[in-house]
Amino acid sequence: MGERKYRINWGETIIPGLALAFGMAFFFQTRDAPPTVMYWPLIAASLTALLGILIFFRFIVVKTEEPVSTAPKGIETRMREAKKMGVVFLGATAYLASLSYLGFSICNFLFMLAVCHGLGGRKWVHNVFVALGVTVFLHLILIVLMKMNLPRLDLGWLMI
Amino acid sequence: MEFPGMDVMLSGLYLLAQPTVLMWLALGMMIGLVVGGIPGFNDTNFLAMTLPFTVYLGSTNAVIFMMACFCSSQAAGSFPAILLNIPGTPSNATTCLEGFKMTREGRAGQAMGISIISSTVGGLLGAVFALALTPVVGVYALNFGPAEMFMLAVFGMSAVGSLTGKSVMKGLFSSALGLLLACVGTEFQKGYTRAPFGFYQLFEGFSLIAVLLGVFGFAELFSLAGEESLVKKGRRNFTGYGSIFEGMRDALKYWGNMIRSGFIGIVVGIIPGTGAAIATWISYGQAKQWSKNPEKFGTGCVEGLVASDACNNGVPGGALIPTVTLGIPGSGTTLIVMAAMMINGVTPGPSFFNEHATEAYAILFSLVAANLLLLPLGIGAARVATNVTTVPNHFLVPIICLFCLAGGFAWQQQLFDMYLVIIFGIVGAIMSRYGYSVPAFLLSLLLGSLAEKNFIWAVEIGGVSSFLRPIALGTLLATIAVLILPVILKFGRRSRG
Numbered sequence: 001m002g003e004r005k006y007r008i009n010w011g012e013t014i015i016p017g018l019a020l021a022f023g024m025a026f027f028f029q030t031r032d033a034p035p036t037v038m039y040w041p042l043i044a045a046s047l048t049a050l051l052g053i054l055i056f057f058r059f060i061v062v063k064t065e066e067p068v069s070t071a072p073k074g075i076e077t078r079m080r081e082a083k084k085m086g087v088v089f090l091g092a093t094a095y096l097a098s099l100s101y102l103g104f105s106i107c108n109f110l111f112m113l114a115v116c117h118g119l120g121g122r123k124w125v126h127n128v129f130v131a132l133g134v135t136v137f138l139h140l141i142l143i144v145l146m147k148m149n150l151p152r153l154d155l156g157w158l159m160i
Numbered sequence: 161m162e163f164p165g166m167d168v169m170l171s172g173l174y175l176l177a178q179p180t181v182l183m184w185l186a187l188g189m190m191i192g193l194v195v196g197g198i199p200g201f202n203d204t205n206f207l208a209m210t211l212p213f214t215v216y217l218g219s220t221n222a223v224i225f226m227m228a229c230f231c232s233s234q235a236a237g238s239f240p241a242i243l244l245n246i247p248g249t250p251s252n253a254t255t256c257l258e259g260f261k262m263t264r265e266g267r268a269g270q271a272m273g274i275s276i277i278s279s280t281v282g283g284l285l286g287a288v289f290a291l292a293l294t295p296v297v298g299v300y301a302l303n304f305g306p307a308e309m310f311m312l313a314v315f316g317m318s319a320v321g322s323l324t325g326k327s328v329m330k331g332l333f334s335s336a337l338g339l340l341l342a343c344v345g346t347e348f349q350k351g352y353t354r355a356p357f358g359f360y361q362l363f364e365g366f367s368l369i370a371v372l373l374g375v376f377g378f379a380e381l382f383s384l385a386g387e388e389s390l391v392k393k394g395r396r397n398f399t400g401y402g403s404i405f406e407g408m409r410d411a412l413k414y415w416g417n418m419i420r421s422g423f424i425g426i427v428v429g430i431i432p433g434t435g436a437a438i439a440t441w442i443s444y445g446q447a448k449q450w451s452k453n454p455e456k457f458g459t460g461c462v463e464g465l466v467a468s469d470a471c472n473n474g475v476p477g478g479a480l481i482p483t484v485t486l487g488i489p490g491s492g493t494t495l496i497v498m499a500a501m502m503i504n505g506v507t508p509g510p511s512f513f514n515e516h517a518t519e520a521y522a523i524l525f526s527l528v529a530a531n532l533l534l535l536p537l538g539i540g541a542a543r544v545a546t547n548v549t550t551v552p553n554h555f556l557v558p559i560i561c562l563f564c565l566a567g568g569f570a571w572q573q574q575l576f577d578m579y580l581v582i583i584f585g586i587v588g589a590i591m592s593r594y595g596y597s598v599p600a601f602l603l604s605l606l607l608g609s610l611a612e613k614n615f616i617w618a619v620e621i622g623g624v625s626s627f628l629r630p631i632a633l634g635t636l637l638a639t640i641a642v643l644i645l646p647v648i649l650k651f652g653r654r655s656r657g
Contacts, residue, residue, distance in 0.1 A: 011593075011594060012594055014590050014594070015333075015337075015587075015590060015591055015594060015596055016333075018587065019333075019337050019340070022340070022341070023340060025355070025357065026340070026343065026344070026354070026355045029354070029355035029356075029357060030354050030355050033352055033354065034350060034352060036349060036350065037347045037349055037350055037352045037354065038354075039616075040343065040347075040612040040615065040616070041340070041343040041354065044336060044339040044340040044342075044343055044608075045340055047336040047339070048333065048336040048337055048339070048340050051329060051332055051333040051336050052333065054329050054333075055329055055330065055333055058327075058329060059327075059329075059330070080386070081385070081386030084385040084386050085382045085385050085386065087385065088381050088382065088385045088557060088558075088561060089382075089582070089586070091558070091561070092378075092561055092565065092582050093582065095565065096565070096575065096578050096579060096582070099575065099578075100575070104566075108562055111558060111561075111562065112558045112559075112562070115554075115557065115558035115561070116554050116555060116558055117554075118554075119385060119553060119554035119557055119558075120388065120552075120553075120554045121552070121554035121555065130555050134558075134559055134562065138562065138566060142566055142570070148569070148570060148573065149573050150566075150569060151575075
């Protein structure tokens with residue numbers, strides 16, 4: 001039997017940490033607010049803080065023999081999964097960053113193509129076919145049918 | 161007090177009979193059958209994605225479309241559970257226990273038949289109860305003042321918080337966090353804008369749709385991306401229509417079990433925050449207790465499958481009652497249905513039946529129609545649904561992602577909301593991973609301003625004593641009971657070993 005020690009479960013700190021950061025930013029932003037409009041946020045923040053403290057002692061600082069681990073999978077599997085999650089996240093971020101410059105439809109096509117390949121779609125013909133199909137479908141539904149004001153690339157003779 | 165008359169009911173029925181409305185009903189049913197059949201991608205995720213587009217449908221069409229989708233996806237969730245041992249929705253876990261065993265024995269068709277007929281009967285029961293109870297609850301709900309509304313909001317948030325997270329503490333923390341986020345934006349007393357963080361887009365608070373799409377749709381992508389396919393293994397041994405009808409006949413022998421299970425679904429559905437997943441386990445347990453052959457449960461038992469699926473489809477009817485009459489959604493899906501109503505300028509709540517009686521009846525009748533349609537559509541869909549589960553994730557993930565981002569943009573037509581989808585997608589994924597309750601977080605974000613407004617009004621109008629009026633006090637006691645319930649259940653489970 002190993003010695004039972006208090007250890008910190010770092011994964012569990014993310015959500016309470018985000019809540020703490022948000023709370024601090026919120027009250028910093030509203031430092032000049034009239035007191036009457038801050039009663040309710042104070043109630044909500046107090047409740048969050050109280051429950052956060054309870055979570056700290058119940059889930060974050062835990063007494064165990066082994067270092068706290070929440071992922072039972074192997075390191076290789078985790079890395080592979082993390083890589084694919086990264087593809088989705090980076091793909092979505094790049095998509096948003098380029099939307100204003102390239103327009104909705106071109107971004108859709110490139111995003112589909114890149115993410116399909118990044119997630120393991122090795123056959124380019126299939127990827128192009130699916131990307132084109134989805135792009136045309138979304139263009140017809142959102143821009144032509146629903147007349148949404150999505151960013152479009154103006155080629156002079158054509159808006160896509 | 162006056163209950164809505166027969167003429168209002170008939171005008172509701174007439175509204176439902178309009179070709180456009182029927183078209184949305186049928187479309188919702190068909191989409192729900194496909195969506196419910198995709199494991200891990202449930203109706204809540206899909207409806208969250210369609211939410212921004214419902215602004216083009218109008219409140220009645222939007223709600224009818226969503227409820228039809230809800231009903232059929234609950235039923236279709238059983239298909240992959242039976243054929244592949246993968247629950248399409250969390251509430252289909254009990255279906256796996258019996259259905260997949262039947263498939264292994266070469267009785268897949270029979271299991272599908274049992275599932276379809278049980279879902280139809282359970283759903284019809286739920287619809288009839290909703291039709292009968294909703295106007296009554298609605299009339300009594302008019303007695304609700306600010307104190308009662310505040311207590312109801314607190315009850316909803318506490319119930320969802322305490323029953324939907326992996327731990328009560330984390331569930332309640334999720335509720336409190338949602339409440340804190342709801343404080344962002346212009347408040348109603350003095351028009352002061354609280355913490356917009358320099359973004360004019362936050363003057364009216366966080367866009368509910370962007371947050372919804374993020375925490376449900378986008379967050380799901382992170383887990384889907386890591387998998388090669390939605391379906392890893394399992395085999396299909398569907399044996400044709402004859403066995404489906406045979407299964408239906410077998411299921412109808414257990415009509416008592418079917419009605420009891422449907423009723424359990426309705427009752428649990430009415431309680432905010434519980435949902436079909438909890439209901440089906442209660443129903444399955446009850447069926448085992450009442451059965452003459454409890455030892456057969458878990459070995460491909462017809463009774464177990466009947467209990468699971470009848471209860472599963474009783475839930476939508478029950479969940480609709482508090483959503484429409486009190487503005488308290490009974491589940492994650494009805495939360496989105498409620499959001500669709502609010503987007504279209506209709507606020508569900510005590511006055512809903514007075515102000516929109518015809519639309520309300522059209523919605524309730526649509527639930528009956530949806531469950532009647534479920535039988536033929538379900539039989540037809542049984543053959544094709546499994547093919548959707550074989551779409552590789554490298555195609556499915558970017559498609560879902562694009563729908564989430566485009567949906568985020570659609571509501572307010574601003575790119576800022578697309579960024580919110582990604583941010584809340586990450587937050588949602590982390591919350592799910594560490595057992596925080598996403599429905600509780602969302603419900604608090606949705607009800608936060610309502611709770612604040614009613615709390616301030618109640619204190620200013622009647623003082624603290626207004627919280628001691630019978631309904632408010634009763635709701636407070638119910639809130640306390642809901643908070644204590646998980647602790648009692650935990651001790652009960654421990655004492656049973």
